[in-house]
Amino acid sequence: MQNVTEPTKLRKVVSVKEGELLMDKKLLTEDGYNALKKELLYLKEKRWKEVSEKVQESRNFCDFNEDPEYQTSVDEFATLKKKINDLEYIIKQAKIIKNANIREVGIGSIVTVKEMTEKYEMHFKLVSPAESYLSENYISDESPIGKSLIGHKLNDNVIVMTPSGMMHLLITEIQ
Known part of the structure; x- marks a missing residue:
């Protein structure tokens, strides 16, 4: 298993719009693609485990109807799941661009x-x-x-x- 460390910075992931065509490629620089893959690995290997344990702990000691700590942990789990899904979609649809043209501005310049x-x-x-x-x-x-x-x-x-x-x-x- 790879050594999973927290990315140096977690990026704000642009949420995938509902109904977006699967054929729509996401243009990414190579560095950006690698950073998103590293973040996805971190979220799936480390954060998922942490948040799951937090939900389980709060579930063991709560009244499901009136426990704000439980609800907070469930919300955090849902947010994490959405972020992972969004990152997986972006990575799957990624088209890596290399901007070798230094004569005009483009993605990667x-x-x-x-x-x-x-x-x-x-x-x-x-x-x-x-x-x-x-x-x-x-x-x-x-x-x-x-x-x-x-x-x-x-x-x-x-x-x-x-x-x-x-x-x-x-x-x-x-x-």
Whole structure:
């Protein structure tokens, strides 16, 4: 059996929409795919056991009708089960992309942009929604910035409409 350790960060998994076509492939970077597989292994091998034991313990000492601790553990188990199902679906449907094109922005690109109005730089990796993790500067290709940058080249000026207003970006580096 593999050594199962807690992933360095648990990502927010984008929930699979009901009725989504099974043929719909999920674009993932290789790093993102590996991180999701590692998280799934952790959830199935370690968290599942912990939460199951918690449910069993609370079941042994409760009045099923009026025990908030039991209900909390059952809710936690249901949430875990849904997250595992969502991760399994995303991994099963994954299409790993390798962005070797450093001439234009795409999923997997590491991009540096300069915000022209405020004069600050942003550095991030463009990834699929299942991989996005803002505190690590992984932004989704479906976010306002991600959508706007896809297909643009070095030194392109890009105008982005965000919920907080308009941004004027200059692409200064693509890796």
